[in-house]
Amino acid sequence: MSIWNLIFPKKCVFCREFISGGENVFCPVCEAKYEQMKRAFCKHCGRENALCRCVATKLRPLDIRISERHLFAYEGEFARAIIYKLKRKNAADLQKFLAHECAALVREGVRSGEKAVISYPPRAHSAVREYGFDQAQILARNVAEITQLPLAEIFCRGEGGKAQKTLTAKEREENAGKAYFLTDGADVGGKTLVIIDDVVTSGSTAARLSALAKEGGAKRIVLVSVAKT
Numbered sequence: 001m002s003i004w005n006l007i008f009p010k011k012c013v014f015c016r017e018f019i020s021g022g023e024n025v026f027c028p029v030c031e032a033k034y035e036q037m038k039r040a041f042c043k044h045c046g047r048e049n050a051l052c053r054c055v056a057t058k059l060r061p062l063d064i065r066i067s068e069r070h071l072f073a074y075e076g077e078f079a080r081a082i083i084y085k086l087k088r089k090n091a092a093d094l095q096k097f098l099a100h101e102c103a104a105l106v107r108e109g110v111r112s113g114e115k116a117v118i119s120y121p122p123r124a125h126s127a128v129r130e131y132g133f134d135q136a137q138i139l140a141r142n143v144a145e146i147t148q149l150p151l152a153e154i155f156c157r158g159e160g161g162k163a164q165k166t167l168t169a170k171e172r173e174e175n176a177g178k179a180y181f182l183t184d185g186a187d188v189g190g191k192t193l194v195i196i197d198d199v200v201t202s203g204s205t206a207a208r209l210s211a212l213a214k215e216g217g218a219k220r221i222v223l224v225s226v227a228k229t
């Protein structure tokens, strides 16, 4: 253990148990749960989550190339607890860890030399007021820093947009249609747009953003999320 760890003991990014130094971010218990979650099989394609390239049903009819990647399925206690923490607690170490994990997926999805830009769906204003931060924005910023790809505010959120979590699937679709817009001067023309999100649920948000990106002239979309239902 280094002097640094004695002064600032390292804690598990999830449960906050003290851990020994080195590369570890989780305690052994959380590490095992996380690895198991990542290696679990996608219920649609039967591949490990890390290798799953299933595209949400709502994204398929859009006339733009979309590839989708995620870290783990949004099911089970541990997955839900991680996402809950990501949305409710502004925990820098968890945010950084997940950003590194997502950055690896971005590197797989974007060819070197390709003109790409990173963006995200902004959180509802009411939720930002309630929790004090936007988890997707923080994630996207961190991923941009790690991958050295530019971050751009491509999308903005109408004041009327309700928080997606409070809605049914049908309402989500309608709400997503109203909630997001292209920002003035959004520059995605001819580029690959990497959309970073915490959870992809129905695909309504991703579908709306992809349609907007297409309108803005984006060449293709790489959708990277922490968890997917």
Ligand SMILES: [Zn+2]
Binding pocket: 012, 013, 014, 015, 016, 017, 026, 027, 028, 029, 030, 031
């Ligand atoms: Zn732990």
Ligand SMILES: [Zn+2]
Binding pocket: 042, 043, 044, 045, 046, 047, 052, 053, 054
């Ligand atoms: Zn799959």
